[in-house]
Amino acid sequence: MNRWQLLDKRWLIGLGMVVMLVVGGLFIKSTQSTSNTDFVVEKQFSTSLDDVALGTSDNVAIDQTSESVEVVAYADIKGEVHSPGIYQITPNMRVSGVIDLAGGMTENADVNQVNLAQIVTDQMMIYVPAEGEEVSEVVHNQAEESEITDAVNGDSDIASGQSEDKVNINTANLTEFQTLNGVGAVKAQAIIDYREANGAFQSIEDLKNVKGVGEKTFDSLKESITID
Template identity: 45%
Template sequence: MDFRRLLDKYKYYTIAVSMIVIIVSVVFLFLFVQKNQKEVSEAERTMTSIISTHSSEAESSSQQLYVDIKGAVKKPGMYEGNANMRVWDAVMLAGGVSDEADTKYVNFSERVVDQMVIYVPKVGEEVQSSTSKADSQNGAMNDTSKVNLNQASESELQNLPGIGQKKAQEIIRYREENGGFKKIEDLKNISGFGEKTFEKLKDLITL
C-alpha cells in the first residue's frame, strides 16, 4: 500500500479533523479557566465575608460596659463586661445566684447594656416588674409603668401603639448595634420612626 498516496488522498480530511480537535481543545481550556476564575472569586468573596464578620464580632465584644448586680447573688457589686454578654454571664461574674434566689423572675438570656441594674429577688419577695432595669446616671430606678427601650422584649415592645413585630425587631437591633439607647429621642434614628410616631410614644417609653 502506498502510504504517501493515501496520505495525499486524505490529507484534507486529516487537516479538518486536526482543526476540529484544536478548536475543541481551546474551547475546553477556555471553559476550564473560566470555571477556575469563578471558583477563585467566590472563595475570595467568602473569605472577605468571614474576615468582615470576625472583625465586627471582635469590635462588638471589645465595647466595655458596666453593670450593677444586686439582690440574691453571692458577690453583689459593679462589674465590667462587654457588649456580647447576657444577664447570665453578668450574674456569673457576681459568683452566681445564692441559695435563696428566686430565678423565675430573671431573664438570663437578656443582652446586657451599659449602666444596667440586674436585680435577683429572694424567694417570697414581691416583684412588681422585670428584675433587670437600666439605671439612670443618678442611680434612681426608672418608672416601671413605661416600656424600657433598652430592656423590653420583642413582645413587650409590641404592646406600644403602632409597634408591630418588624418595628420591635428594629428597636432591638438598634440597641444591640449601638450599645443601647442614650435618650428616648434616639428612637427617631430608626427608619420608620418619624416625629409623629415619636410624639405618640414619648410618654410611654423610658430608659
C-alpha cells in the first residue's frame, strides 16, 4: 500500500467518525428537547391542577364563604310585670317566655286574661292587666291597641254609633262578638258564658252584668248592639 492510499483510508475513517459525532449530537439534543418539553407540559399541568385545588387560578374562583342573614325580632311588654320594656325574642317564643324576660308577673296581675301559650311575633305588644282591669285583648299589636283606645275615648266611628249593622247579643257567636270594637276573644267568651248561664239578655244594659264589661266598655258598645 502506497502513501496516498493510506492517507485516503485515514481520511475516510476520520470523516466517518465526524459524521457519527454529528449524528449522535443531533440525536442527543433532540432527546433532551423532547424531555424538556414533556417536563414543561407536565409542570404546567400540575400547576393548573394545584391552582384549581387552591382556588388561585385566574380562571377558577372557589367561593367558600357563605353569608347568613339573622333576623332580629323584638316584643314590647307592658302592664303588671316587674320590668316592662322591649325585649329581643327568639323564633316560636311564647308569651310566657317574654314575661319571664320581664321578670315575671306582679302580685296584682290577672293571669286569667293572659294567653301564655300564644306565639309572639315581631313588634307585638303584650299587655298584662291587673285584677279587675278592663281590657279587650291581652296580647295585640300596636294598631289594635290604638283602635281600642279610640273606642274607649269615644273617638272611633264604630264607638260613636256610626256602624250600620248591630250585633244581637242574644244570638251572636264568638266571631260576631269580636266584630264589636273593644271586644276580643276573652270578653266575647265571657258574654256567651253569661248568656248560657243566665238566659237571654232582657235589655242591652244587662251586658254590664258580665265580668269585664264596665261603664266605659258599655258606652262604647251600646250603639252597636241590640237584643232584637
